[in-house]
Amino acid sequence: MKHLAPTTFRAFACAAGSCPDSCCRAGWEIVPDEETLNLYRTLPGKAGERVRAGIIPAHRGGHQPPAEPEEPLLRQNDARVCVLLDPDGLCHVQRNFGHEALCRVCREYPRFHREFGNLTEHGVSLSCPTAYALAVNAQLEWETWEDQAPVVPNELDPEAYLRLRRGRELALELLAREELPLQRRIELVRRLAASMQAAPEKRIHHDWALRLRRWETGIRARQAGIRGRRQAAVGAVIGRPPDTCYLSAPDRLAERFAGLEILSPAWEEKLAQFRTRYKNGSDAQCALLQTDRPEVYARYLAYSLYKYWLDALDDGNLAGRVERSVSMTLLGLAMDRAFPGEGPFLQRISREIEHCEENLSALLR
Ligand code: SF4
Numbered sequence: 001m002k003h004l005a006p007t008t009f010r011a012f013a014c015a016a017g018s019c020p021d022s023c024c025r026a027g028w029e030i031v032p033d034e035e036t037l038n039l040y041r042t043l044p045g046k047a048g049e050r051v052r053a054g055i056i057p058a059h060r061g062g063h064q065p066p067a068e069p070e071e072p073l074l075r076q077n078d079a080r081v082c083v084l085l086d087p088d089g090l091c092h093v094q095r096n097f098g099h100e101a102l103c104r105v106c107r108e109y110p111r112f113h114r115e116f117g118n119l120t121e122h123g124v125s126l127s128c129p130t131a132y133a134l135a136v137n138a139q140l141e142w143e144t145w146e147d148q149a150p151v152v153p154n155e156l157d158p159e160a161y162l163r164l165r166r167g168r169e170l171a172l173e174l175l176a177r178e179e180l181p182l183q184r185r186i187e188l189v190r191r192l193a194a195s196m197q198a199a200p201e202k203r204i205h206h207d208w209a210l211r212l213r214r215w216e217t218g219i220r221a222r223q224a225g226i227r228g229r230r231q232a233a234v235g236a237v238i239g240r241p242p243d244t245c246y247l248s249a250p251d252r253l254a255e256r257f258a259g260l261e262i263l264s265p266a267w268e269e270k271l272a273q274f275r276t277r278y279k280n281g282s283d284a285q286c287a288l289l290q291t292d293r294p295e296v297y298a299r300y301l302a303y304s305l306y307k308y309w310l311d312a313l314d315d316g317n318l319a320g321r322v323e324r325s326v327s328m329t330l331l332g333l334a335m336d337r338a339f340p341g342e343g344p345f346l347q348r349i350s351r352e353i354e355h356c357e358e359n360l361s362a363l364l365r
Helices: 034-042 045-053 092-097 104-108 129-136 158-175 182-198 204-223 229-238 250-258 265-278 283-289 294-315 318-338 345-353 357-364
Strands: 002-006 111-116 119-124 142-146
Touching: 034 045, 045 092, 104 111, 111 294, 119 129, 119 294, 129 294, 129 345, 158 182, 158 204, 158 294, 158 318, 182 204, 182 294, 182 318, 250 265, 250 283, 250 318, 265 318, 265 345, 283 318, 294 318, 294 345, 318 345, 318 357, 345 357
Parallel strands: 002 119
Antiparallel strands: 002 142, 111 119
16 A cells, blocks of 8 residues: 655644643544444443543433433533543543553544545644644645555546546645745635536646646746746736635635534634624725735645545535635634634634534535
8 A cells, every 4th residue: 555644644743731722622522433442341440430431322222312322422521521531631541541542533633544546645634733733834745655555445536536636736736836925826726626627527737737837937037037928928827916805705704604513612702703803894804814924824725635635536526625625724814813822723723624524514515
């Protein structure tokens, strides 16, 4: 099996008790796997009893009391914090029985893995503050490796996969162009996705790559003082910078997110505050989309597209996925600007959206 990952994947190490925003407080519903539940049934002593008390058992047929879910869950307190989290920020299971005793979800988070034919892609979710800091503070770099793991047969359409993968490479290359304003980079990626979706049979990414090469030739020509046709090629790709509010004004973005399932009361409060302050739109709120730290947002968006772009293999909805990632990025930017020192809001938004299928699908629509 071949493997691909951003370098942050192997560099990540959990901050445990010093984490500023622990995943155990995120309010996610964690379903422990069967193997872990079997282990938990055998854990000895009072420490083992506490682990068992931290599981809400699944309902097994007959009359269903409202307190019993369809699947077993890790129990949370009223503030939606996992009851197995100790006051010092460490996990009771890990402290007493080791990392391997964690259920699969807790053991793996924030890492994710996805298989495409003979390639497994790995990454880290930016809902984790440690992974987020690693990702946005350095250029996105990659590593590849191979091992003897068997390739599991699947129904991947090789042509569609290669086309989407090349399109994604191009999108990430565009986002890394620090010489372009952030808004312009985002707009180019949106247009690339929309054109690829509108003509799935065409080699759009190939045309775009050619245009990009021409643009680079134009830049070099301009630097060398050469005028004429080459300069026209530059203008054709770069064009005029778009309006700052070209995609959606922050109040409209916030409205979309307010209609989603809210996982954390603190996020609900902040979003409501933002909506009250910026309701009815205004030119001033468009200034919230300007930043002197464009690379933070470009890198976040690149990570998001790395994670979700290839999901368009399932339903062809590439533009919808790009819009979802762009909306999350722009709302994060606007909220970072509106509430300085209270962010990073991109990490908080990831936390609300990325681990809740209902929220992911609602934003896709
Ligand atoms: S959010 Fe990340 S760093 Fe914090 S406890 Fe969870 S995995 Fe560790």
